[in-house]
Amino acid sequence: MQQVYSDIIQYRGKHYDFGYYQGSLLKNSFILPNRKKQWGPIKDRHFIIDHHRIKELLHHYAPGIWEELHGLADALKMNIQEAIQEFGGYYLEYGRSGCSIYTEAHYMVRNYDNAPSTYEGRYLMYQPTDVGYATIGPTMQITGRTDGMNEHGLVMGYNFINRKQSSDGFLCNMIGRIILESCRNVQEAINLLKEIPHRHTFSYVLLDIHGEKKVVEASPRAVVVQESSICTNHFQKLTNENRFRMDDSLRRYRAIEQQSVNVFNPYQAFQMFNRTEYGVFSTKYGAWAGTLHTALYLPKTKNAWFALGGNREPFMFDFDRWLQGRDTNFKRIKGVLSSSEVFVNMKYMA
Template sequence: MQDVTSSITEFRGSHYDFGYAQGEWIKGTLMMKNRAREWRIRRPRFDVDIEETRRVFNEFAPYIWDELIGLQDSLDMGLEQVLQNFGGYRVYAKDSGCSVFTAEGFLVRNYDYHPATYDGRLTFFQPDDGGYATMAPVSRVTGRMDGINEHGLTMGYNFMHRKNPGDGFVCYMIGRLILETCRDVEEAVKLLQSIPHRSSFSYIVLDKKGITQIVEVTPRDINIREHHYCTNHFEVLTHENRKVLTDSYDRMTAMTAQVNSGLTAAEAFNAMNSSTAGIFSDKYSSWSGTIHTSCYFPKELKAWIALGGDTEPTELDFGQWLQGGPLPLTELTGQLDTTLKFASE
């Protein structure tokens, strides 16, 4: 068991300046050294097309392209290298876990993946040049794996498979696009229907009206369904599922047996975060260990988050911060049952 820390940061201003500031943060970490080692071990199975990537960002979120340029200027790095590491377009994905449950007033989610890919950073960001303010854990610097925006739209995603990938955005950049460009579930669904997708995922969205949708996505197809539970298999696009889904079905069975709309948010959170309830996972070396449990409240503009299992959540008041309040704290601490380090360590 090791102690882990995730820093909490804030930024109010332009995307370019945000990108530049993140580059300065990266310089003080081991992230780029770790990324270089990762690319040596696992060669990228994708091409970087600068002009195509620029075109797609300019179509869906031009200000995020400005953020990438800010990163480039700060790190004094070639644009192709910036896009390979932070662009979130045409990237190959490893298998992972994750479990999500939604009720009318909250979305609770276990983020399951490999610690070496985890930035160890949660950011409050309020842009002044376009896009909605967000509060979310950070993935690969520019991406978001779950989170909430100023309109109360919340989002999480679950991996399905990496067969037959297409040219398109990856999951963590899609999460960012949802939070920064969509006010509610209806707009999120329209975005997911319009953008190109690299891999197969389910995106789970909940807004302040209590509307939930699970959007099953592949590079070839998309389906929208109303449901409250999601692990790592499709319920409608079943022909796209992986052959071995035992772990996903086991977590779905454990979740549906213990978590339902009759529970309080605290009870649902505890069931998801409990190391003995069958939903939390300790399979870190297999790319599917639970790194954080998060719970978002659309109407209150608040969130709970905990690193590791059997941990009391820390509450973050996004609404107060949006009104100009100070950052509530500067780091989260917890414990993971692994010796694997975060990407920035």
């Protein structure tokens, strides 16, 4: 068993200043030294080096994030090419993972499953004053998001399908960030997902304040939209994109399907995902498939619930209150994992 935590980061201001602030925090963090140790041997093979292409795409889809990269670069004394490689969301082969999402008209609940050594332990609330919408959610690769909600009540989460036949395009975490910063509702997010280049194959699950909910199956070759309340790690329509081994994905899908008939409110949905006895929460940490966090989002009230590890009560954020300028006084969210590993923000990994 390991005690783990995520730092709560709050910021209001321009993207460049936000990037600089994050860079200042990273100077005193274990995250970058650990990532360098983990990714150094494969960096030259897997990182995209067409910096002009990435600049062009970010200017088109997310000009604020381009400024954020400059702020990170300046704070960390990097050149912009290095910052793009580290934080540009265009970087590296994605490891296998397993995630689960259940959506009703007024909430989305999601388990993010991966290896603890990939997890940054950063939970972030950011309100830009230059361009883009305010967002709340956990980070991935500093600038990206694993899931989240924006000021308009648009909620996003994604599930890994495969990395075969990858192409030139953004990773899931950056696509998720761009959705949240630039889209007001599900239809705008669908339009973006049909246009933006995808590096790997993922399901993007969307919910908005009007109760509109969709699952978007996206690969470098095709993007289709389907109706479903349940999403794990296989496609329902683009079945040729599925992996050969889908046993665990199908098992979690059936577990949600069977138990959701007894779920009548968001708290019961959170328990269905976070309690270890219900079969949705996973302890397969050594296989890149253990549940690291459970997140639940309520678009109409703009509340976000969050827990690290299993059998936990949710930490509840009033995002609407935060949008009115009232910060939370809490600095960390703590949890426990049945794993020998901790998050990369916690200690130097030998």
